[in-house]
Amino acid sequence: MLRRLAFGLMVLFSLFYSPPPEEAPVRLPILMYHDVKWEHTGKDVITPEELRSDLKWLREEGYTAVTLKEVVSFVLEGAPLPEKPIVLSFDDGLRSALDTVLPLLREAEMPMVLSVIGLSADEVSTFPEGKPYAHATWAHLRELKESGLVELQNHSYDLHRTDRGAVGVLRRPGEGKEAYEERLSGDALLLQERLLQETGCLPSTFTYPYGAYDALSESVLRELGFQATLTCDFGMNLLDRDPDCLFGLKRICRAHGADLAALLTEAENTLKWR
Secondary structure, three states, rough: HHHHHHHHHHHHHHHHHOOOOOOOOOOEEEEEEEEOOOOOOEOOOOHHHHHHHHHHHHOOOOOEEHHHHHHHHHHHHHHOOOOOOOEEEEEEEEEHHHHHHHHHHHHHOEEEEOOOOHHHHHHHHHOOOOOOOEEHHHHHHHHHHHOEEEEEEOOOOOOOOOOOOOOOOOOOOOOOHHHHHHHHHHHHHHHHHHHHHHOOOOOOOOEEEOOOHHHHHHHHHHHHHOOOEEEEEEEEEEEEEOOOHOOEOOOOOEOOOOOOOHOOOOOOOOHHHH
């Protein structure tokens, strides 16, 4: 009797139950900046006023800047994201991040993601006081992290180069798969170690130097425990609960003189090609 009753309830439940609708993917634009200064502007250098204007426009348009930690938590843990999330990514760990970008972020109350080149931070940290240099020292990076507005990520220790027959992390001519995997792993883990030693943070994301990557580099970094990778491929990202969506994330290069609204519209249009 009880079995028949239970079976009947299961049948009724199956007739009237409808599963909850699948969540719509979240659109995530990631802006890519490099240097911010008044002189030598171009593809990778914008002025402080341009950055101030970007931050003001984003706030007015309802965007909320988020970190990659928040993005990863959304995908892997189901943590919420704001209605219009956007990531402000800055590559190379340059000195202007402290001197120019951080004050503007404080004005706008927005966080950024700063991808660090380990060798550059090591080298400039040994320079005598007063000597001009482009990159931030480890002391600068600690100050940036402690501001609460800067998330540090891995941009390779010493693979931000185009010599030796390869671009960035890609394989060198004649390099065997095992040797390549060992070289990339050693470099990425060295910077993980240095960042942990110097700043107390352990990056979740690897930012590809020059945006150069392939299936093998993605595989190696996944095995090392990275949860996301940033490329220089242009476009808008769609986030769901699949961890794969965190790899090969696209970005929007913000060059000097560009119109931010137009760039975001163009990135949005890339979704139509999928």
